[in-house]
Amino acid sequence: MKVHGKDLVPRDFELTPEKVARSLSAFLKVDLPLNLEDLEKRGKEASSLAPPVPPTLCPACPHRNTFYAIRKAATPRSIFPSDIGCYTLGYFPPLKTVDTTVDMGASISIAHGISIAGKGEGRYVVATIGDSTFFHTGLPALANAVSNGSDFILVILDNGTTAMTGHQPNPGSPEGMRGKRISIEEVAKSMGADYVEVVDPYDIKALENALKNALSMRGVRVIVARRDCALKVVSEKRRKGESWDIYRVDESKCTGCKVCINAYGCPAIRWDREKKKAYIDEEMCWGCGGCAQVCPYDAIEVKK
Numbered sequence: 171m172k173v174h175g176k177d178l179v180p181r182d183f184e185l186t187p188e189k190v191a192r193s194l195s196a197f198l199k200v201d202l203p204l205n206l207e208d209l210e211k212r213g214k215e216a217s218s219l220a221p222p223v224p225p226t227l228c229p230a231c232p233h234r235n236t237f238y239a240i241r242k243a244a245t246p247r248s249i250f251p252s253d254i255g256c257y258t259l260g261y262f263p264p265l266k267t268v269d270t271t272v273d274m275g276a277s278i279s280i281a282h283g284i285s286i287a288g289k290g291e292g293r294y295v296v297a298t299i300g301d302s303t304f305f306h307t308g309l310p311a312l313a314n315a316v317s318n319g320s321d322f323i324l325v326i327l328d329n330g331t332t333a334m335t336g337h338q339p340n341p342g343s344p345e346g347m348r349g350k351r352i353s354i355e356e357v358a359k360s361m362g363a364d365y366v367e368v369v370d371p372y373d374i375k376a377l378e379n380a381l382k383n384a385l386s387m388r389g390v391r392v393i394v395a396r397r398d399c400a401l402k403v404v405s406e407k408r409r410k411g412e413s414w415d416i417y418r419v420d421e422s423k424c425t426g427c428k429v430c431i432n433a434y435g436c437p438a439i440r441w442d443r444e445k446k447k448a449y450i451d452e453e454m455c456w457g458c459g460g461c462a463q464v465c466p467y468d469a470i471e472v473k474k
């Protein structure tokens with residue numbers, strides 16, 4: 171049997187329907203009943219008309235709070251190795267808390283490598299990894315880091331599921347896979363991590379304090395940022411016909427400082443160019459209250 175791959179499928183960039191059609195046509199050695207040039211041209215035209223929407227974490231995503239807290243706690247020149255999951259979106263502005271993504275588990279091994287190579291004065295290494303990736307390939311890397319006396323902070327983004335691929339359970343999910351749940355913090359402790367703490371990322375101040383505390387220590391310090399995936403929570407609420415809080419901006423208090431947009435970046439928060447004030451798109455707000463915690467002027471509140 172002959173196996174084909176990159177000889178027929180392009181190596182780079184997104185796999186558009188036209189590229190897949192071309193690859194299939196070459197593989198099957200048939201002319202597809204499609205005008206591929208025309209399809210490609212129309213696809214390019216359509217994408218040039220659409221407004222550019224940068225990729226971003228969901229509204230109410232707990233990872234946004236975690237990245238925001240890391241940015242607040244660590245020095246600007248700190249290094250943020252990360253991993254593969256929906257949290258890789260932390261790479262994009264305004265969060266910019268993902269410096270490397272190589273392969274699953276590499277957040278920890280790269281953090282360990284930097285801790286050996288030297289990170290430089292006034293720089294911290296704060297790695298992030300999702301719960302399912304941690305169980306997948308983070309465990310050997312953590313064992314290696316602890317047993318080699320490494321020095322970095324590892325934040326495990328525990329949303330209780332494998333969100334990026336469709337909410338499959340992982341060994342740390344509340345219900346486990348098919349048997350028992352395995353506790354991430356107990357695993358980290360039993361591996362000999364020098365500091366282990368569990369924090370709810372919906373409490374941004376508490377997370378920032380835990381990070382500052384961990385930054386003042388040495389060794390492998392693990393913080394488990396635990397809060398269920400917002401998409402899963404909202405989907406379940408929708409299915410059950412339940413509602414959730416919606417937040418609003420009090421125009422009389424909003425100074426237009428844009429912290430909620432330029433530093434935090436929930437996609438439900440928009441900018442009114444005429445009024446020069448922020449406002450919240452109610453259709454997109456999933457009621458986490460994160461924006462209310464970051465607004466320096468207490469201008470965001472639950473809509474009554």
Ligand code: SF4
Binds near residue numbers: 427429431465470
């Ligand atoms: S952070 Fe608060 S004051 Fe600043 S723009 Fe947003 S809502 Fe307005």
Ligand code: SF4
Binds near residue numbers: 436455
């Ligand atoms: S409460 Fe604020 S941060 Fe949370 S989803 Fe609504 S607009 Fe976004």
